[in-house]
Amino acid sequence: MLNFTVGPVQSNEEVLQIGAQSAPYFRTPEFSEIMLENERLMNKFAGAPAGSRTVFITGSGTASMEAAVMNLLDGDDRALVINGGSFGGRFCKLCEIHGIPYTPIQLEAGHALCAADLAPYDSSDEQHDTTTVETGSASGSDGRYTALLVNIHETSTGVLYDIDLISDFCRRNGLFLIVDAISAFLTDPIDMAESGIDVMITGSQKALAVPPGVSVMVLGPRALERTERIDSRCMYLDLKDALKNGERGQTPFTPAVTTLLQINARLRDIEAHGGPESEIRRVHELAEDFRSRITDLPFKLFSERPSNAVTSLYTEDISAKEIFTALKDEYGIWICPNGGDLAERVFRVGHIGNLKTEDNETLVDALRDYLHKRGF
Ligand SMILES: *Cc1c(COP(=O)(O)O)cnc(C)c1O
Numbered sequence: 001m002l003n004f005t006v007g008p009v010q011s012n013e014e015v016l017q018i019g020a021q022s023a024p025y026f027r028t029p030e031f032s033e034i035m036l037e038n039e040r041l042m043n044k045f046a047g048a049p050a051g052s053r054t055v056f057i058t059g060s061g062t063a064s065m066e067a068a069v070m071n072l073l074d075g076d077d078r079a080l081v082i083n084g085g086s087f088g089g090r091f092c093k094l095c096e097i098h099g100i101p102y103t104p105i106q107l108e109a110g111h112a113l114c115a116a117d118l119a120p121y122d123s124s125d126e127q128h129d130t131t132t133v134e135t136g137s138a139s140g141s142d143g144r145y146t147a148l149l150v151n152i153h154e155t156s157t158g159v160l161y162d163i164d165l166i167s168d169f170c171r172r173n174g175l176f177l178i179v180d181a182i183s184a185f186l187t188d189p190i191d192m193a194e195s196g197i198d199v200m201i202t203g204s205q206k207a208l209a210v211p212p213g214v215s216v217m218v219l220g221p222r223a224l225e226r227t228e229r230i231d232s233r234c235m236y237l238d239l240k241d242a243l244k245n246g247e248r249g250q251t252p253f254t255p256a257v258t259t260l261l262q263i264n265a266r267l268r269d270i271e272a273h274g275g276p277e278s279e280i281r282r283v284h285e286l287a288e289d290f291r292s293r294i295t296d297l298p299f300k301l302f303s304e305r306p307s308n309a310v311t312s313l314y315t316e317d318i319s320a321k322e323i324f325t326a327l328k329d330e331y332g333i334w335i336c337p338n339g340g341d342l343a344e345r346v347f348r349v350g351h352i353g354n355l356k357t358e359d360n361e362t363l364v365d366a367l368r369d370y371l372h373k374r375g376f
Contacts, residue, residue, distance in 0.1 A: 001328075001333065003331050004275060004349045004355070004363060005111055005336045006206065006336055007310065007351065007353075008205040008212050009352070010354040012266075012269075015209065018261050023257040024261075030134075030206075030252055031250075032249030035056070038054070038056065038263055039053070039246065039266075043218060044188070045097055045185075045276045046185070046218040048193065049193040049220055050082065051193070051220075051221045052233065053219050054246075055217050055219065056214055056216055056260060057217065057237065057253060058214055058255045058315050059204060059213075059214075060205070060212055061140065061180070061206075062090065063215050064203070065090060065201060067217065067232075068178050069091070069098050069100060069230040070098055070171070070233070071148075071230060071239040071240075072118055072227065072230065075360070076146075077146045077176075078287070079102040079103070079145065079147040080147070080175070081102050081103070082105050082146075082148045082150070083104040083105060084106075084113070085155060085157045086156040087151040087182075088107075088287070091151065091180070095197075102149075103145075109156075110158075110303055110312070111305060112161065112301045113165065114303035115157075115165060122169065124172060145175055146174075147178065148176070148177050148178070149180070151182070152188075153182075153184035153187070153307045155182070155183040155310060156339075157302060158303035160184065161305070163179075164195070165196075167195040170196060171196050173265075176222060178198065178199050180201045182201055182202050184202075186206075186207035186208065186270070186279050186352075187206075187283045187309040187351075187352055188307055188309070197218055198215060198220045199201065201217050204262075207308070207309065208267075209352065209353045210262035210266060211262070214259045214260060214263060233258065238252075252253050260278070280308065283308045283352060284308045287309075289308075290360045291361070294360070294364060297367060297371065299313040300312040301314070308351060310336075312346055313339075313349065317344060320342075323370065324347055325336040326370050327363075327370065330369070331369075347365065
């Protein structure tokens with residue numbers, strides 16, 4: 001099978017070889033060294049400010065989203081959540097479950113965030129003079145917000161939000177900024193120090209391109225300070241414990257050892273080949289190549305502001321679900337179907353993982369053949 005989904009994605013040969021070995025015992029100085037290197041490279045690739053820490057959570061990306069909400073926010077916070085799709089909805093649900101007061105900033109699927117969407121929640125003195133904004137509609141008209149949560153690439157729709165817009169807004173309003181960059185890390189530029197990001201989250205099965213099972217949180221100084229102050233009511237996702245163990249390159253519980261070795265191989269490989277910038281360029285070129293090949297096909301770009309990681313396509317006349325199934329069953333290719341209201345109209349093609357332009361060619365040939373057979 002050729003895999004164009006957004007995770008799990010195809011791994012390179014080195015990563016596959018590591019996966020073929022038995023997991024080594026991990027309470028050793030040798031494994032600790034690898035973990036400390038993982039932390040160092042993650043801090044570096046995320047552009048984390050001095051004094052930042054990285055923790056590796058055994059669990060998929062959502063585990064780190066939940067760890068962030070539980071360990072870094074509490075009932076005294078007032079959070080804004082950018083909600084433009086199913087991952088934004090997940091942050092809302094987490095705030096609800098853990099009793100964090102929050103206001104969703106509801107965006108229509110496929111639409112990019114703009115200044116006018118944020119303006120009603122701006123309580124800074126230097127409010128931007130964008131469009132006219134009706135005040136009083138926001139539930140946060142009195143009492144200031146304290147935090148903002150965003151999935152910087154809303155993978156469900158393929159929209160990459162404007163980090164500069166969000167960053168400026170958070171700085172003006174003094175908001176603690178939690179960024180789920182699970183599918184954006186290594187595919188679009190992200191720099192914690194430059195953008196004032198307090199927490200960045202990613203996961204093993206996206207652009208890190210190793211099997212699922214580990215998620216990663218890079219915590220800046222303000223996030224570390226919050227872990228001291230806030231008591232999470234959870235043993236497994238307790239960041240204080242993870243940070244303490246991490247000081248010596250260890251984890252509180254048995255981690256996904258093999259996946260962490262695979263992450264190490266990938267981080268070292270990226271470091272040896274020009275760092276995140278060149279990895280991002282590679283993904284960008286793959287995405288551009290794919291988009292240039294399909295301009296005459298009966299699909300429209302669904303995202304107003306596409307990421308490099310994914311091309312989400314809208315189909316008016318053909319069922320997106322049927323395209324997914326036909327490619328899977330008749331051509332040996334996985335693309336990503338959509339759920340919910342978009343299931344029939346939108347499908348997504350990922351550009352992450354071990355893919356080449358020849359693979360784009362194979363996919364586009366399959367799409368053309370499929371369309372031809374159905375009389376399009
Ligand atoms: C993949 C992804 C997640 C995490 O999903 P898991 O299934 O828990 O790994 C979260 N947010 C975004 C934006 C994602 O792309």
